[in-house]
Amino acid sequence: MGYDWHWRVFLEPAPGHERYLDWVFSGLKITLTLGLSAWLIALVLGAVLGVMRTLPNRALSTFAAAYVELFRNVPLIVQLFIWYFVGPELLPFGDALKKIDPVAQQYLAAMLCLGTYTAARICEQVRGGILSLPRGQRLAGQALGMTTVQTYRHVLLPMAARIIVPPLTSEFLNIFKNSAVASTVGLLDLAAQGRQLVDYTSRPYESFIAITVMYILVNAVVMLLMRVIESRAKVPGYIGA
Amino acid sequence: MSYHFDFSTVNVGNLGVLAQGLLVSAEITATAVVAGIVIGTMLAMLRLSSSRLLRTAARIYVALFRAVPLIMVLLWFFLIIPQLLQQLLHISPAHDMRMASALIAFSLFEAAYYSEIIRAGIQSVSTGQIDAARALGMGYIQAMRLVILPQALRNMTPLLLTQGIVLFQDTSLVYVSALTDFFGEAYGLGERDGRVVEMLLFAGAVYFLICFSFSLVVRRYQKVVVY
């Protein structure tokens, strides 16, 4: 066997008073926080857009449709670069943005990019969930004298939310995978740390296997979590969205 | 704060370079779609086979490639595997390993996603069909080839095409390897001329036009052909 494995490398000291293993964990931390914060943005924004999409108001629903088309037809890395390079140039407070800590800039751009991108997909899920409800639900709400807001709040959304938990699971998983794109603007997430490890330790196999295992672990944990939530959110009588 | 836009980099002189990049994107998309569907179909059939071993093997493959970001898969095939691939597939090193690695990476990755679409498609064909086929004396493969798959494919085509659009967008990730696709060329021109802002917006607009048009075509197809 030609390659000599050297797994101890992770315990060896790296520049910066750390071990290489610490680099892996710091990358993991960034990937997790980035994914979670982007997910929060995406959920809120996506839910709002999803509702807008199903409203009788043509202007609002067309706006939401346009949003979805825009964010679904441009590649994620292009969107990220636009957030990072173009955003500060065009925004009025852009100059101030450029002065803040560069890591914060990268994180902000990545978080907003992932959040808005995933919001477009969640919008479609929410829309699908609401549309899958029988028409009678909305009409019954109106018959009871509820305003549109009340209908959504008390009748439509609670059911729709429980129905779309399975597709939301895959969106949640996707956000962690898509977060790897943040490494292209310099953010030291798991993927970026992988490249750094190869560079500094010259142990490509060990480094990449470690990072891949981390991603698989994140995937497994998220899936377990979502399975628990799914079983609690299941609506008896419905097979699923 | 006003930014002075200067789109002069988007000129006829640079068209050649940009077109080259677009060609790379298109080549990867086309190859990965075809290979992805072929491998995906095989995987789907393995998933539905009666052998526990084959089922599990297919499940592992799909689970693995769906758990890892595409960027990591690309980096694996670009940095780590070329030597390995040359050994296993006996590709002469005279071939440009960059494109080969990218094509293999995308094909294997997309196959996992395609296999799920195809598996759902096959399962959506009513079981009466395969029973009827068997009753007519067809073997399993024959039944699949002549009866089930054609029906399944017709239902799945919009999804398969949509996944193709996603693939086209994903080719921009070859940014992390030594290949330059359309995005890579556009961004490179921007860096060279100091007009990154304009080139990024230009690239975004082009991608939007291409993908949006294709998605409209797919939607039209869905209305017309699939009930």
Next chain:
Amino acid sequence: MNRSFRLAAATLALLFTAGAGAQELTATLKKIKDDGVIVLGHRDSSVPYSYIAQGNEVVGYSHEFALKIVEQVKKAVGNPNLTVRLVPINAQNRITLMQNGTIDLECGGTSNTADRRKQVEFSDSLSITQARLLTRKDSGVKDWSDLPNKTVVVTAGTTSERFLREYLDKTRAPITVVSAKDHAQAFILLQSGRAAAFFMDADVLAATMARAKDAADFTITGAPQTHEAIACMLRRDDPAFKALVDRTIAGIETSGDAAKMWQKWFDSPIPPNGINLKLPLPDEIRELFAKPSDKTL
């Protein structure tokens, strides 16, 4: 599902254990002869060593050395129609790509360091360089003492990046470091105001600055921090190939051709904009040309 993941990990491990037994490509010349191809790694913005001028045309001082080496390789393998393939690389992946066999030779702006010599081999040196700071004239940065609480950009995978990390480790100065993918991207970060200074080899800084439309706003400052030799990179444990490369380079350097090449790239108008870097041949490098050496500085 968990079992699937464990099985998957095991399969991956097995696959790569088996394949990793692939033999080290030691006889580069044999490989080139058998395949009829030599693969050169080049940079895309390491001006004036190895960069892309117009369209996809690769040019540069080091690149010319590489082309001359290719001529000698053609003679050595007896194949005048040897295909020359150019693969763009960057500072971060160059060593991995050399080790995994994607490229056979890299003549760009790679520094010869003891650390790197554990992974790859270097030829006789082509140049000697020092790292300094590029900054806007009005940024208030005159030297390293002005850097605390500011951001410095480096290119990922370079010795400058490594030096900066170790410097921060030693002094614990509150300097923020950003790593860019290549020199061009690093300069954009500097130009757009995201970084106060760009730390890199002085000749690359001079060239990057010269190409910018607002070149007059920038200046190179700061005491030189590193002192390194630039050389061609090739695979380890391949004495035959190294001998050929060294012979070629020594011939170019001692015959006076290297001095002319230096003049052409460092002290004359260069593509694509015809800018002149105005960096005449330093004495140290003149001595290097007289006595070629692959010593790590």
